[in-house]
Amino acid sequence: MTQSIFLIIDDQKSIAQVLKQKLSEQSHLPIKICNSLAETEMLLATGIKIEVALCDQNLPDAPRGETIHYLLQKHIPTVVFSASFYDPKNSDNQSKKIADFVMKDSPAALDYAVSIMLSLSQNPQRKVWLLSSNQSNYSQKLINMLNLQRYQVSTFEKPQKIQEQLSKERPSIILIEDSNNLHQSEVYHFIEEVRKDYNKNQLPMMICESSEHIYSAIKMMKYGVNDFFNTSFTAEEFYVRLKQNIELSLSYQAIEHISQRDGLTQVLNRRYFFELAEKKFTQLQRNDTQFFVIMADIDHFKNVNDNHGHHKGDEAIIYLAEQLESHFSDYLVGRFGGEEFCVFGALSNQAVLAQQCEQLRTTIEQTTQERLGVHFTLSLGLCSTGTTISEAFSNADSALYRSKNAGRNQLTLC
Missing domain, CATH: 3.30.70.270 (Reverse transcriptase/Diguanylate cyclase domain)
Known part of the structure; x- marks a missing residue:
């Protein structure tokens, strides 16, 4: 099987090289750089598989985001990296399929862009469980956004179903979507039951709540939910919060593993x-x-x-x-x-x-x-x-x- 690659598309060669260097320090996957739409088309014509593409919005031969459209038509997970603000809401439906957007406005943006590419590469191994009633207005939006970032998504209508599944496996995170459409007493009990077996670092949970019911979100955080996001959330807000909660949990689990295992043999210490x-x-x-x-x-x-x-x-x-x-x-x-x-x-x-x-x-x-x-x-x-x-x-x-x-x-x- 041909190994997939990371693709960086930017006409500023110095920035592209810095991104490549940073990415190579954290991943074993090969990295290719293209400086134009023409070079990108030539590369993809070889049949090479792209793991994730990071693409500048404006290139000399594609000044209006044509390269982004081309990548999305090829169903390539794409992160837009641009000095000018990119708003999918004001674009066509195809443009709304970008995996994420990073503003090219500081050296920190380079690190974040690399972090997003790595996450998108690793997300297919990360499981997100969504607790959502069939009356929800937001569940399909969440599912679509999670799919764009390549997560494994499973949906549950009843807390009991998640508890049954937890006896067999553990997801990366549990999302509770608009608890007002669920029986709140069941949700509170569910959170308490999960926390008997997993602390906040071992299994993060996030809840989606409206501004009118902010007290409910705060109460659930007291019961054991890690974080919440508003029902009027933007894609960027949701992705940042989700990524942060999962990565904090993974870091904790890595430290926990080290503390529990013998360094030489990896059996229990x-x-x-x-x-x-x-x-x-x-x-x-x-x-x-x-x-x-x-x-x-x-x-x-x-x-x-x-x-x-x-x-x-x-x-x-x-x-x-x-x-x-x-x-x-x-x-x-x-x-x-x-x-x-x-x-x-x-x-x-x-x-x-x-x-x-x-x-x-x-x-x-x-x-x-x-x-x-x-x-x-x-x-x-x-x-x-x-x-x-x-x-x-x-x-x-x-x-x-x-x-x-x-x-x-x-x-x-x-």
Whole structure:
């Protein structure tokens, strides 16, 4: 498949080069520059796929926005970048299909233009859920605008439907459109229920309200909505607010991920693993469901480091983490520290689980030399007893060390 490209169209070559440089620093996609409508037509005649185009409104051979019309006719996501104000309201219907407009009035505009291009490239992976009644006057306008910016859009008429879907996946943002056409008590309850599972940074919500009902929007923000926009919103206002809320959430999630994951292996770090395990332990006890804990440790790991170097030691730890996640994909997997790992979950069949442990042990014993160029083995302890989470892990740890003391490269049950 041919890789798509970013296209910058501007007759000011210095500006085009600055935009290209800024864009190349943040994206791996190729970038092409055209300085005129003629060059643009020649480029597109090659059949090249355009991811997003940033186009100056006035070019020497296209002084009245002809290049913009040409791009839109080709169904290319287009951002207008112009020194003169571009108002789609005063243009034909074709011109209203531009993805966004950036005023070329300051150095900051260059950064924002690049940011918009990157967002339009990433938006097809971003899901926007719209809660809207069938009596709405604004929902189709919102859907059209979201489609222009390439978001994945799903519409829901009932809050309960969103809650059902949230049990399966999480969108980038939830939009609540004109709550006066919905049952407000249901909307308030819905917001409260969502916030039990996701805070404002994990899942942003925006509401559309009229000026007459501004108090309702403020009340919903107190309940947990991140932001609101007026029913008489402009495209630029809506896009800026939407983009800002999604990107703030993504930044938070990236930081959250770093704080919860082990830097070397990307499995759960010790702190977050125990936080989740304790919650799961409490839930299993409440439901009278048995649990299990596995402790796993690379045998003679110091010899791996001493004889093959710390780089090989890191490779060994990473490989074990990958195998643990592969063999126990339905459970919590965390790095306890150094070369030691933990697995925790609900126990359905101890014999089957012990067999999985043996399969992991055998895989490590038989594949490490070929895969990593260094042979090592694995000792494990499997336990399903303990009245507290700490006692459960202590019991599994004791089982692990019985494996070590019995000669290593084996599984011990308790």
